[in-house]
Amino acid sequence: QNALATTSNNISNVNTAGYSRQRTDQGTQPANFEGGYYIGNGVGVTGVDRIFNQFLVNQLRTYTSAESQQDGFLTFSKQVDDLLGSSSLSISGGLEAFFNSVQEVANDPTSIAARQVMLTQGDLLANRFNTMDSQLGELDRQIDNTLSASVKDINVLSQGIKDLNQSISESLAAGYNPNDLLDKRDKLIGDLSELVSVNVVEQDNGAVNVFIGNGQGLVVGNSRVELSTIADNSTNPPRTAIGYGPSQINITQQLSGGEIGGAILARTDVVDSTRAELDVLAESIVT
Secondary structure (H helix, E strand, C coil), X not given: CHHHHHHHHHHHCCCCCCCCCEEEEEEECCCEEECCEEECCCEEEEEEEECCCHHHHHHHHHHHHHHHHHHHHHHHHHXXXXXXXXXXXXXXXXXXXXXXXXXXXXXXXXXXHHXXXXXXXXXXXXXXXXXXXXXXXXXXHHHHHHHHHHHHHHHHHHHHHHHHHHHHHHHHHCCCCCHHHHHHHHHHHHHHHCCCCEEEEECCCCCEEEXXXXXEEEEECCEECCEEXXXXXXXXXXXEEEEECCCCEECHHHCCCHHHHHHHXXXXXXXXXXXXXXXXXXXXXXX
């Protein structure tokens, strides 16, 4: 009956996110001694265990974090690609129109109309540079918003993991195997890996320690450290950075993986490099 109940529970939870299939373990019941021999008493339930592979779970978290990072990087990169390839904003189209007008002035220097066209094309080219820089600045603000939202989600998840750590430790100490609580905690850690790369270490009492970045403890047993968004004044204008703990130590550059890693990578490798190249090109044209 217990085995059937466990099977029924598995079927009922087939669509439950994070649920691990359970199995009823059986063991031989102590036999009765009857007149020089033993009469068996069948089997009894010795426990209900999760069908669970820690190695596979760790691999899933790693690849989930990597996939989420690449997906975030692709999202921001595609926006820059679309911006640079836009016919109405692209610098190449503006350059071609401007230098064509310069050539017309060279061909007929006394033409007032040709001179006016050249001045107009110069204004349009300058506007393209300014508009593109403004759009890249807006993309930078989107990255700031992504970091802020991710930090809020991380704090909610870390609180949930901390609470489950305590409940799981208490259940194990009382001799119970809290399968559902373990599933919930693994689900929260999996959700956390979508936001940032994590390293999980299990303690002897069943609680887990969750580390991010270069070993910063996010959840350690029954305690947690809260992240915050801070202003990075080393950039102009100041950008959103991620602070660790009450002292709000800037750990932005130490984080990788997940949505946060993708946003940081897109900021440094795509947005910053594009704006720098745009500045060099503008300066060269002015010169």
